[in-house]
Amino acid sequence: MSGINESKIMAHFGAGFLSKVLADLRRCTEIWNLSGIEQIDYYSVNCIFKCVSNKYGLCILKIGADSSESANEYHILEEYKGTRFCNVYEADISNGILLIERITPGTQLRAEPDLDKRLGLFSELYHGLHIKPINKAIYPTYLDWVSRITDYMRECEEYEALYKKMAHAEKICRSLCEKYTGEMLLHGDLHHDNILLDNYNRYRIIDPKGVVGDSVFDIPRFILNEFDDVLDDGFYDKYMHITRTLSKMLIISERDIRRLTYVEMCMANSWNVESRQKPNIDDVIFTENLMNGLC
Numbered sequence: 001m002s003g004i005n006e007s008k009i010m011a012h013f014g015a016g017f018l019s020k021v022l023a024d025l026r027r028c029t030e031i032w033n034l035s036g037i038e039q040i041d042y043y044s045v046n047c048i049f050k051c052v053s054n055k056y057g058l059c060i061l062k063i064g065a066d067s068s069e070s071a072n073e074y075h076i077l078e079e080y081k082g083t084r085f086c087n088v089y090e091a092d093i094s095n096g097i098l099l100i101e102r103i104t105p106g107t108q109l110r111a112e113p114d115l116d117k118r119l120g121l122f123s124e125l126y127h128g129l130h131i132k133p134i135n136k137a138i139y140p141t142y143l144d145w146v147s148r149i150t151d152y153m154r155e156c157e158e159y160e161a162l163y164k165k166m167a168h169a170e171k172i173c174r175s176l177c178e179k180y181t182g183e184m185l186l187h188g189d190l191h192h193d194n195i196l197l198d199n200y201n202r203y204r205i206i207d208p209k210g211v212v213g214d215s216v217f218d219i220p221r222f223i224l225n226e227f228d229d230v231l232d233d234g235f236y237d238k239y240m241h242i243t244r245t246l247s248k249m250l251i252i253s254e255r256d257i258r259r260l261t262y263v264e265m266c267m268a269n270s271w272n273v274e275s276r277q278k279p280n281i282d283d284v285i286f287t288e289n290l291m292n293g294l295c
Helices: 006-013 016-032 066-082 115-125 140-152 157-179 220-224 231-251 253-272 281-293
Strands: 034-039 046-053 056-064 088-092 099-101 105-108 184-186 195-198 203-207 211-213
Touching: 006 016, 006 195, 006 231, 016 034, 016 046, 016 056, 016 066, 016 099, 016 253, 034 056, 034 088, 056 066, 066 088, 099 253, 115 203, 115 231, 140 157, 140 211, 157 253, 157 281, 231 253, 231 281, 253 281
Parallel strands: none
Antiparallel strands: 034 046, 046 056, 056 099, 088 099, 105 195, 184 211, 195 203
């Protein structure tokens, strides 16, 4: 099948998933009248393809290795029904397949060179974004995420230091959940690469994970994506500016924004361990020190 890099799918997912992808592509092409299928060179839990639908126009076809994650994404997109999110057009949930709107030109918020403009655009999207879920029982909670990865790290003897940080982060998260008690439908991964510019010069949101919690838990992932490769004095100033600016824009205390960021940083690095990638303990220590006022 043209436009498909079978070797890369094989290398990342294995032969079994490659066979599934090829079969799913043939079936989806037929039942949804798709053409111009072109693989996007990005691999996480999904294979992602650009395509054109006779009915919907420019689309993205996602074929997932985890149908539960695809189900969560489908449900949250259905609940938001476009607005600031992309639309979902078709789905085969049992097979982890989604046909969604393609945002064009699709320029990522990361491309905006001015930090204050990025912060302002994020804040504009965040205000009034979140809605209550129709059926919250079908989604995990943010605290579920934190507790599950903490339990996983408890068994990772090689990463005992990170486990202790994660256990501390879980306690902080429980404290934050007592203070921020909203039960809203969160994106769960609201960062620069999931915020895309459309043809009407509006930023739209893609790739939601589907999780329930207070809206404040959708803040720290954006901050993590502002981290530089080198945590020098310049980045310290940048981090302090980010937390102070977002505190004013979002009317949330700086202390709580730093606590949220620490929890998310611990969780992100623990997820790296789970996916057999190397964690960055320096980033964890940095956010912990900033949270505790030690820098």
